[in-house]
Amino acid sequence: MSNEAQTYAATLAVGDITAKFVLCRLADRADERFSCFPSVPLLAAEAEKSERVIQRALAKLREMKLVSDKERTRPDGSTASSRYFLHGPWDDYGRTGVPFATITTPKQKRAEQWAEPPCEGSFRKGTAAAEALSGKAPAPAPPAPDATPDPAPERAQAADAPTPDRAREQEGSSGVGRPVSKPPGNASPAKKQKAQTGRRMTREQAAAVAAVEAAWPAELAELLPKYRPDVIRDAVLDAVAYGRTADQLVERVRRRWSTHGYSDALSHEGKGIGSPVGVAVALVRPPADCPDPMCEDGTLLHLNSACVKCEQRRLDRRADRRQGQVPGPRADRRPRGWTCENPDCRKPGRGEAPGDGLCSACRQELQASAARLSDQLAADETERQRAADAASWGLVLEDAYGEHQEREDEIHAAAEREHQLEAEAAESRRIQAELLREHPELAQYAQA
Secondary structure: OOHHHHHHHHOEOOOOHHHHHHHHHHHHHOOOOOEEOOOHHHHHHHHOOOHHHHHHHHHHHHHOOOEEEEEEEOOOOOEEEEEEEEOOHHHHHHHOOOOOOEOOOHHHHHHHHHOOOOOOOOOOOOOHHHHHHHOOOOOOOOOOOOOOOOHHHHHHHHHHOOOHHHHHHHHHHHOOOOOOOOOOOOOOHHHHHHHHHOOOOOHHHHHHHHHHHHHOOHHHHHHOOOOOOHHHHHHHHHHHHOOOOHHHHHHHHHHHHHHOOHHHHOOOOOOOOOOHHHHHHHHHOOOOOOOOOOEEOOEEOOOOEEOHHHHHHHHHHHHHHHHHOOOOOHHHOOOOEEEOOOOOOOOEEEOOOOOOOOOHHHHHHHHHHHHHHHHHHHHHHHHHHHHHHHHHHHHHHHHHHHHHHHHHHHHHHHHHHHHHHHHHHHHHHHHHHHHHHHOHHHHHHHHO
8 A cells, every 4th residue: 555646646636536436446555666456347346336437447547647557467378457557756747747637625725815915995984094085184083071172182183184195105105004003102011012013024033033934943843833923923033132143043943952852852752842832932032041142052152152150150050959959869869961872973962861872863863774774684585585586487497398308309209110110111012012023923922
């Protein structure tokens, strides 16, 4: 069974339900060469159709260049079921290089439908922008009850009222039907942050966000939601505001992915990741422990040396732990980390050491080497079996040729004996005729 052939056959546009069913059944039985040899009666029984309908479906698949077949015969000369070969990306579409027609899924239809941006209409009737574009003066807002109208705000409102030219400039510059509102001065920090993320990003900020999105590890990118939460973008913008470039953020993501143990957590024997969004934020957010803005996870960027403040803070925490902990036997203490046992790697890891003592990269390389060795051994065994079969067939052919030669010799000897008897009989008749010619008196005895 070939999962690749099954998945690809389901996406092809055949135009005939019976031919599509036969193609899927052939893909289900396909081997490593994308071939199979089911009989026509078997396909007819599975499709609940007649054999003639199945033969027409196979002819349609051959006509569409989706399938090629070979006839097979047994040693006794009888005909066996044909072998069918499926074409697709694995053989460059039957060596034609032209992809086959595929179906359009509802998801693809929606993507094509939503690919074009929505069209914007005119301003709603009665709004300030609509009245400004139409040339009418906007109606003043009604005064608050029990309040004396102040002429100063009315004059300021009239001065700030959008004229037709100002409304057109505002609509053309923003590209949106309504202006972007600014957060009030007395808004809370959370509201200010929300209003700030709602603004359009600069070119440098957009480039940094795009670079970080492209730098996510493949394992993490599969776990993140398709529509990224704003908290990830906010973390990237905070890092940019902290003075980091896009390249520095990409390097930060790659470094923290390995040093913080996230790659080992997603390995075969890892414990997994509970919150992919939280991990993404932790990979890009600025360090909150060190007050030095040039510190990058314990290293000063402008000096390329260790941060003295981080080292001092680490020593202080270690001293605090020593003062607060109860002394005990050192053997009972849990190790804080481990090192890969591969002499060529020696990569440090966090948490509990795995059973084999290897990091995820070395473990994958070891598994790949074992798989290659297994494939090589299987290929050697297949070659040895083929050579043994060839040798056994040679012996069988040699015996058959020997028996054939013996039969030929026996037939030749029998023919020679028969020829010799015929020659002796002819010689006897010649001598008898010569005697009768020389001695006619003996004829009566010869007839007797």
